[in-house]
C-alpha cells in the first residue's frame with residue numbers, strides 16, 4: 277500500500293498546485309477575448325499569473341483547497357476498503373506537507389483537528405468496470421463556488437420555466453445570474469437534469485470530470501450546453517463579477533431518469549481554480565499515466 | 569494603474585471611482601469575523617494599533633513561523649465580505665477606516681458609511697492566493713493572536729503594489745449593483 281499512498285499524495289499535490297491543461301487553455305483563450313485595458317482583463321491576467329506561480333512553486337493555487345472528492349474506477353474484486361484507508365492516510369500526509377489546507381470542520385463542535393479526515397471527509401465514489409485497470413480521479417471543490425450551486429424544481433413560475441429543455445435553459449441561466457461573481461468566476465457549470473435531490477447534485481458534479489473541450493455525445497444536450505454558454509457570456513457579469521465577456525468557461529450537462537412527480541435541475545458551479553486530475557495505476561500501484 | 573500608499577488620505581480615497589484598478593503599498597490590517605464582531609460590540613484595538621487612514625483586509629492568511637522566529641505568509645487571498653455587513657459601517661466610522669479589501673462586495677450600510685466618511689471597498693481577486701502572497705513583503709506584527717487564533721487575528725502586513733479594484737466608491741457607486749442590474753436586464757431579454 278506504500279506505493280499507492282505515494283501515488284495518491286502525488287495526485288493530491290498536482291491537483292492542488294496545477295490547473296489541468298484543458299481548463300488553462302480556455303482561461304487563456306478568454307483572456308485574449310476580453311477588451312484590453314478593462315478590469316476584466318486585468319483580473320484574468322492575475323488569475324493567469326497565479327496559475328503559473330502555483331505550478332512553479334508547487335503550492336496550492338487557492339488557499340481554499342476544497343472538498344476532497346475521489347472517483348475510482350476499479351475491476352470486480354478490488355479492495356475498496358483498503359483503498360479508502362490508504363487514501364485517508366494520503367490526505368493526512370498531504371495536509372501535513374501543506375498541499376492541502378487544514379480545511380475540515382466538525383459540523384457540531386466547530387472543531388478542526390487539522391487532518392482533513394473525518395465523517396464524510398474525504399468522499400469516495402467507487403465504480404466497478406469489467407477491465408483490469410484502476411483509475412483515480414480527484415476533484416478539490418472550493419467552498420465559495422459550492423455556495424452558489426443551486427437546485428430547481430420545475431415548473432418554476434417566476435421564470436416561466438416549464439418541464440422541458442427550454443425550462444432547463446432558463447433555470448440554469450438564472451443560477452448563473454444569481455451567482456454573479458461570488459463563486460470566483462469565470463466558472464464552469466456541471467448540470468444534471470433529473471434524478472432525486474441527492475443523485476441530481478452528485479451527477480452534476482461528475483459532469484465536471486469531463487474535459488472542457490469534449491462534446492456531449494447526446495446532440496440535444498450538446499446544443500443546450502452551447503446555448504447556455506453563449507448566452508451566459510452575453511450577460512456581462514464577467515470575471516469576479518467585474519463586468520466583461522467571460523462569465524463562464526464551460527457548461528457540461530447530463531440527464532438521468534426522474535419520477536413522473538419530480539423534475540429537478542441541479543447546478544454545481546466550479547470556480548476558475550478548477551482543480552481536478554486523474555491517474556491510471558500500474559500493477560504495482562505506481563502512476564502509469566495522467567488523465568487530464 | 570492608480571497607486572495608493574499608506575497612510576491613505578481622505579482626498580486620495582474620494583478621488584477613486586468604481587472600476588478603478590489600484591495597487592496598494594504600505595500597511596494593511598487583516599480582520600475578519602471575530603475582529604469585526606469584537607470591535608462592533610465595543611472592543612478596543614490593542615495599544616499601538618490604529619485603523620485611522622488605514623485599510624482593513626478581509627483575509628485569514630496562512631502564516632508560518634520560520635526557524636529564526638520570523639512570520640512568513642504562505643497564502644493570503646480575500647474571504648467573502650458579506651458576512652461583515654452588520655458591523656462594517658460602524659467600524660469605518662468609529663476607527664476612521666479609509667478602505668476595506670475583500671471579495672464579493674458589501675451592502676447598502678457599508679456603501680452609506682463609505683459616502684459619509686470617505687472610504688472605499690476594494691475587490692481583490694478571489695482565489696489568487698499565490699500572487700497576493702507574493703505582494704506581501706513582511707509581517708510587521710500580529711495582534712489578538714491568542715484570543716482569536718491565527719486566521720482571525722489582526723495581522724499587520726507590509727505590502728508592495730497589492731492589486732485590487734474599486735467596486736464601491738465614496739460617491740454612492742457600486743459596481744456590484746450596476747452589474748447585477750445590467751445582467752438582470754440582459755437575462756430578461758434572453759429568457
Ligand code: SF4
Pocket residue numbers: 338339340341342417418419420421422459460547548549694695696
Ligand atoms: S471559490 Fe474557488 S477560487 Fe474562490 S476562494 Fe473558493 S476555492 Fe478559491
